[in-house]
Amino acid sequence: MSIPAMPVFVDVKLREVQESGRLEYRSRSLPTWCPGCGYFSIVEGVTHACNEMGISRDQSVVVSGIGCASRFPFFVNLYGFHTLHGRVLPVATGIKTANDRLTVIGIGGDGDGFAIGGGHISHAAKRNVDITYLLFDNGIYGLTKGQTSPLSAVGLRTTTTPFENPERPLNPLMMLLSYGASWVGQAYAGHPDHLREMITQAVAHRGFSYLHILSPCVTFDKTSKTYVNLGLQVRNLPENHDPSNLMAAMHQAQDMDHPALGLYYQQFRPTLGDTFEQVSAKAGGHGT
Ligand SMILES: Cc1ncc(C[n+]2csc(CCOP(=O)(O)OP(=O)(O)O)c2C)c(N)n1
Ligand code: SF4
Incomplete structure (x- = not known):
């Protein structure tokens, strides 16, 4: 039996990826997400x-929760x-603390980050641990087949809110801005x-970078x-x-009906790793 030739466009795309050097960072496992899931773009x-x-x-290390x-x-x-589930940031903080030279990227869904893991975000942000947190927001629990999440829209019908979600979603950008990310x-x-x-910009930033990524769940959210x-x-x-104006960033973050894309806020201040160096210098009698 002859194997059908690969469609030309696939071949061109593959060549493009190989030539760019990006293939080096792709694993041999193909993503198991539903066709059309927004997460493919994030890879x-x-x-x-x-x-x-x-x-x-x-x-470099990628740390993820569950979902x-x-x-x-x-x-x-x-x-x-x-x-x-929900423990991305404590684990990522531990890894970065053990070896400050590593590039550490935390990954998780809106349920992982803002439901069970919600208590950890404020501490990672205020400590300014030098990691990147990519939050994949599809406004629903995908893995467990479509329950409401803290970021689900009002009125969304899901398996846990069959008569429409009555609750307002959290405003994650306002939260991160006020936590001190x-x-x-x-x-x-x-x-x-x-x-x-x-x-690229988020990973390049020295300090706690939070990128909120809006990403459709094509299977469980049709509306x-x-x-x-x-x-x-x-x-x-x-x-x-x-981006140096916190109030302007908060003003933009308030409009959740028309989410604005781009860099809201950036500040340069000592990271958790810098703080540890200062503490160890003081402990050794070298600091003031
Ligand atoms: C301690 C614990 N509680 C509950 C679960 C069940 N659970 C697995 S994934 C998940 C939610 C996933 O939603 P989200 O983080 O938004 O990710 P998505 O699947 O949408 O990418 C839940 C509640 C679990 N695995 N562990
Ligand atoms: S269930 Fe939703 S979030 Fe999960 S892979 Fe499928 S489309 Fe993506």
């Missing part, structure tokens, strides 16, 4: 960022830690070029955070937005 974004920045595979989003470490060729941005899986750029709806709702931050 592309992370491999692109690693390639752009020349990140060394043996000096569809959290399968991520299997699909990239970096060290990975698929940890407990030193880099806060938003991207959309349906705009993959912009997404790649934002992931709310869909490609059609998000495509109509998202906008860019105003051209004159000043």
Whole structure:
């Protein structure tokens, strides 16, 4: 039996990826997500960022919680830690504390981050631990077959809210800005070029960077955070937005009906690793 020739467009795409060097960061396991899931763009974004920045595979770790989003470490060729539900940030903080030279990327869904893991975000942000946290927001629990999450829209019908979700969603960008995250941005899986750029910037930032990624769950949400709806709702931050202005960032974050994409806020201040160095200098009698 002859094997049918690979369609030309697949061949061209594969060659493009191989030539770019990005294949080095892709694992041999193909993602097991549903066709059309927004998460595919995020794998592309992370491999692109690693390639752009020349990140060394043996000096980087991806830490994830539990959920569809959290399968991520299997699909990239970096060290990975698929940890407990909601425990991405404590584990990522521990890894970075043990070896400050590593590039550490935390990954998780909106349920993982803002339900069971919600208590950890504020501490990682205030400590300014030098890691990147990529939050995949599909507004639902995908892995467990479609329950409401703390970021589900009002009125969403799910298995846990068959008579419509009565609760308002949390505002994650406002939370991160007030917690003291030193880099806060938003991207959309349906705009993959912009997404790649934002992931690269987030990883490059020295300090706690939080990238909120809007990403449709094509299987369990047919009415709310869909490609059609998000495509109509998202906008860019105003051209004159000043990322050093916290109040301006909060003002933009308040508009959840028209989520703005881009870098909301960036601040440069000592990281947790810097603080440890100061403490050890003081303990050794060298500091003031
Ligand atoms: C301690 C604990 N509680 C509950 C669960 C069940 N559980 C697995 S994934 C998940 C939610 C996943 O939703 P989200 O983080 O939004 O990720 P998605 O699947 O949408 O990517 C839950 C509640 C679990 N695995 N462990
Ligand atoms: S269930 Fe939803 S989030 Fe999970 S892989 Fe499928 S489309 Fe993606």
